[in-house]
Amino acid sequence: METERRAVITGIEAFLPDYILTNEELSTMVDTSDEWIMSRIGIKQRHILKEDGLGTSYMGAEAVKKLLKSTGTKPEEVDMLICATVSPDMLFPATANIICDKVGILNAWGYDINAGCSGFIFSFDTVRSFIELGRARKIVLVCGERMSGMVDYQDRSTCPIFGDGAVAMLIEPTTDLSLGFQDSIMHVDGIGRHYLYQTAGGSLYPPTQKTVAERLHYIHQEGQPVFKYAVSRMADVSVEMMDKHNLTPDDIAFLIPHQANLRIIDATGRRMGLPNEKILINIEKFGNIAGTSIPMVLWDFKDRFKKGDTMILSAFGAGFTWGSILYRWAY
Numbered sequence: 001m002e003t004e005r006r007a008v009i010t011g012i013e014a015f016l017p018d019y020i021l022t023n024e025e026l027s028t029m030v031d032t033s034d035e036w037i038m039s040r041i042g043i044k045q046r047h048i049l050k051e052d053g054l055g056t057s058y059m060g061a062e063a064v065k066k067l068l069k070s071t072g073t074k075p076e077e078v079d080m081l082i083c084a085t086v087s088p089d090m091l092f093p094a095t096a097n098i099i100c101d102k103v104g105i106l107n108a109w110g111y112d113i114n115a116g117c118s119g120f121i122f123s124f125d126t127v128r129s130f131i132e133l134g135r136a137r138k139i140v141l142v143c144g145e146r147m148s149g150m151v152d153y154q155d156r157s158t159c160p161i162f163g164d165g166a167v168a169m170l171i172e173p174t175t176d177l178s179l180g181f182q183d184s185i186m187h188v189d190g191i192g193r194h195y196l197y198q199t200a201g202g203s204l205y206p207p208t209q210k211t212v213a214e215r216l217h218y219i220h221q222e223g224q225p226v227f228k229y230a231v232s233r234m235a236d237v238s239v240e241m242m243d244k245h246n247l248t249p250d251d252i253a254f255l256i257p258h259q260a261n262l263r264i265i266d267a268t269g270r271r272m273g274l275p276n277e278k279i280l281i282n283i284e285k286f287g288n289i290a291g292t293s294i295p296m297v298l299w300d301f302k303d304r305f306k307k308g309d310t311m312i313l314s315a316f317g318a319g320f321t322w323g324s325i326l327y328r329w330a331y
Contacts, residue, residue: 046163117317119291
């Protein structure tokens with residue numbers, strides 16, 4: 001009889017660029033202020049990869065190097081590497097493949113996953129399938145974004161939001177079914193393409209002098225519709241996960257929400273009935289790193305976690321994509 005398995009995170013490391021863009025500096029670049037940004041979004045600063053010739057694969061590779069060292073894993077032991085990103089080095093080849101080359105992972109296969117700010121939860125759900133099926137034993141999941149490369153620093157509505165960084169996780173199987181990845185609920189709705197998108201650079205509008213001149217290669221966001229969808233969908237799917245598993249607020253150790261906006265996070269926590277101390281937030285110092293936000297929280301707060309802690313990980317992103325994962329910390 002096939003042994004049942006759960007996917008567990010057995011190591012996590014992060015890389016953040018040295019340069020920190022503060023609200024004060026941002027206010028010299030565009031018509032905004034620290035008070036405006038903090039009151040509407042909740043971000044104080046964000047890390048930015050400024051060096052020319054470096055991209056998401058650079059940050060991802062640096063995080064993976066730290067991960068292999070801290071977990072005592074040899075590159076040749078890795079079976080698979082998945083990279084969740086909306087800011088790949090190039091449209092092709094996959095950033096996952098480039099990272100493998102940079103860190104000496106030669107016996108693995110993998111690819112990129114683009115699910116907007118839901119990138120981590122969608123890719124983690126994918127990875128757990130390979131673990132549960134026994135198709136891989138050591139998978140490196142990299143979430144990395146150079147969002148600053150897509151941000152229009154003339155657009156005061158979007159340029160304060162995003163930051164750069166990468167997180168690498170080692171995911172392995174366990175036969176202790178009480179730990180690790182327990183369940184997921186995932187959704188998509190293509191109506192999101194009208195409200196949150198990058199117009200040019202793909203096959204619909206390939207790059208031309210005209211698309212560049214018209215600033216069509218930057219993030220475009222219709223703030224109110226995105227906020228409305230995000231608040232309802234992220235809260236709904238989090239409560240749905242609680243109801244599905246008969247969980248009360250007392251049963252949940254932590255909510256790990258996507259770090260998009262403090263008001264969205266607060267609304268989700270209230271719907272779940274959670275006290276503030278159970279809602280983990282680091283948006284103030286890192287900003288929104290898209291699909292890297294949730295793993296950045298896991299890395300940032302990992303010393304607070306205890307084995308068996310029940311967590312709900314919830315995100316909403318471009319697409320629209322949204323979902324939640326029920327996870328129990330494994331170490």
